[in-house]
Amino acid sequence: MKRKTHVYIFGIGSGIGEGLYRRFESEKKPETQVFGFSRKGTKDLSTFSIREEGTYHWDAKNPTHFQTFQNKLKECYAKETKDLVSPVSAVVYFALGDGVFGPIEDLLDSDLRAHLELNVESLIKLSRVFAPILPTLDASTFVFLGSTAGKQGFPESVAYCASKHAVLGISRALREEWKPFGTKVVHVSLGAVATEIWDTRPAFDKKDMISISDISEYLWSISHLPKSIFVDDLSITPKKGIL
Secondary structure, eight states, rough: OOOOOEEEEOOOOSHHHHHHHHHHHHHHTTTTTEEEEEEOBBBBBBGOTTTEEEEEEEOOTTTHHHHHHHHHHHHHHHHHHHHHSEEEEEEEEEEOOOOOOOOOOOOEEEEEEEEIIIIIIHHHHHHHHGGGGGGGGSSEEEEOOOOOOOSSOOOOOHHHHHHHHHHHHHHHHHHHHTTTTEEEEEEEOOOOOOGGGGGTTTTOOOGGGOOOHHHHHHHHTTTOOTEEEEEEEEEOOOOTOOO
């Protein structure tokens, strides 16, 4: 009996999230359903159903969206497990986030709050939303997209480094907390990927970076790991290493 897989990708509005969503869509299988979430989503979040694939409008800075999604998710899986005819697993990618760069003396309180809300708080809140349904699933995989800035420091990047260190901490904590459910928690330490985050930093050349299509292919492959293999922390860099 083939396992049904529900794929959730948060942050599909641009960059890596968008590329990853397209990669899953390019190779659809009957047993796989893909759901994308971003402010550019076309479906209203209040209509979310695990039987309705597509992109849903979701804003990480809107508190009601977390509650709405939590209610719909619990409702959907409560109904699904009553008449379960095949195992169901979930693969969740957290690809949302932004960057704040510049000397620390120029860092505004408003920018710091917004950055940490998106890069850190939203990941914790989303993880909390999924936690109650983990016991009902056959297996799950959560992929947290971190950065080399989560393991070392870079000048004029104090907020960004702080948030990415936090992503590593979140993934390590949840890996231990969710072990009883057989849930895989994978942290991916990404080197420079040619996304729009670099558009305001002309000192860096996107030609030296990993392409979005290549990193999307790699991240997609994580969803196909054999059931017995648990990956802890993956480090990915472009050819030149850390730029």
